[in-house]
Amino acid sequence: MWLYEKKLQYPVKVSKCDPMMAKYLMEQYGGADGELSAALRYLNQRYSIPNEVIGLLTDIGTEEFSHLEMIATMIYKLTKDATPEQLKAAGLGEHYVMHDHALYYQNSAGDAFTATYLQAKGDPIADLYEDIAAEEKARATYQWLIDMTDDVDLQDGLKFLREREIVHSQRFREAVEILKVERDKQKFF
Amino acid sequence: MAGKKQEMYDEQLLQLQEIDFVLLELNLYLDTHPGDIQAIQQYNQLAMKRKQMQMEFEAAYGPLLHYGQSYTKYPFQWIESPWPWQV
Numbered sequence: 001m002w003l004y005e006k007k008l009q010y011p012v013k014v015s016k017c018d019p020m021m022a023k024y025l026m027e028q029y030g031g032a033d034g035e036l037s038a039a040l041r042y043l044n045q046r047y048s049i050p051n052e053v054i055g056l057l058t059d060i061g062t063e064e065f066s067h068l069e070m071i072a073t074m075i076y077k078l079t080k081d082a083t084p085e086q087l088k089a090a091g092l093g094e095h096y097v098m099h100d101h102a103l104y105y106q107n108s109a110g111d112a113f114t115a116t117y118l119q120a121k122g123d124p125i126a127d128l129y130e131d132i133a134a135e136e137k138a139r140a141t142y143q144w145l146i147d148m149t150d151d152v153d154l155q156d157g158l159k160f161l162r163e164r165e166i167v168h169s170q171r172f173r174e175a176v177e178i179l180k181v182e183r184d185k186q187k188f189f
Numbered sequence: 190m191a192g193k194k195q196e197m198y199d200e201q202l203l204q205l206q207e208i209d210f211v212l213l214e215l216n217l218y219l220d221t222h223p224g225d226i227q228a229i230q231q232y233n234q235l236a237m238k239r240k241q242m243q244m245e246f247e248a249a250y251g252p253l254l255h256y257g258q259s260y261t262k263y264p265f266q267w268i269e270s271p272w273p274w275q276v
């Protein structure tokens with residue numbers, strides 16, 4: 001089971017109302033390499049992965065939910081004071097018509113989240129390589145998001161998230177090595 | 190919350206976020222390096238310190254956890270604002 005802790009993993013500040021940036025951030029909310037996708041991917045892979053890496057998938061998958069909450073907080077703060085006119089000017093006119101100021105699991109182009117963003121091959125090496133690729137794609141996306149804004153408060157939160165992707169990628173690479181050692185052991189006996 | 194209390198809250202919250210970050214990093218590291226005795230000692234020491242900090246934080250600002258994992262004063266404090274995205 002899971003417990004909710006009533007605090008963010010890292011402080012989220014924004015220095016202005018910026019619905020255009022909120023639209024771009026949706027890529028990491030409901031996009032292919034976003035935080036929802038990451039959390040669901042890792043937690044779902046746990047049931048077929050060897051025991052040695054179940055703990056890692058559980059812990060990183062759980063951390064991804066705290067990143068999802070940070071992205072939601074950014075989008076919420078960037079849009080909460082926006083008028084319908086401002087939303088329309090930012091390309092969120094359709095979003096306003098469908099959802100008002102509600103958040104929705106969609107990417108920056110407005111496409112709804114889909115489970116087809118996730119793979120589960122049941123082959124541990126294939127699954128972990130997918131996880132490494134997902135982390136690297138998320139890291140690249142965070143860099144591009146940082147490039148799209150001059151809001152230093154927002155950039156600070158995005159830089160934290162970018163660094164987390166680097167750590168996750170590193171841990172998944174170590175998990176691959178652990179499984180290779182286990183696999184080679186089995187060959188000798 | 191306003192003024193001095195807000196400042197204190199922000200400061201104590203940041204201290205919790207900092208120690209939790211170290212604990213999370215140690216946790217992920219130990220997931221792939223389970224035999225590192227020094228990291229385990231650091232993990233247990235910080236876990237103890239974290240429990241103490243949580244109790245102090247909750248006494249001042251209310252529960253961090255639900256489902257009976259934190260104490261509450263009257264009336265039920267869990268439902269009180271602010272929620273994390275409102276801070």
Ligand SMILES: [Fe+2]
Pocket residue numbers: 038064135138164165168
């Ligand atoms: Fe990640």
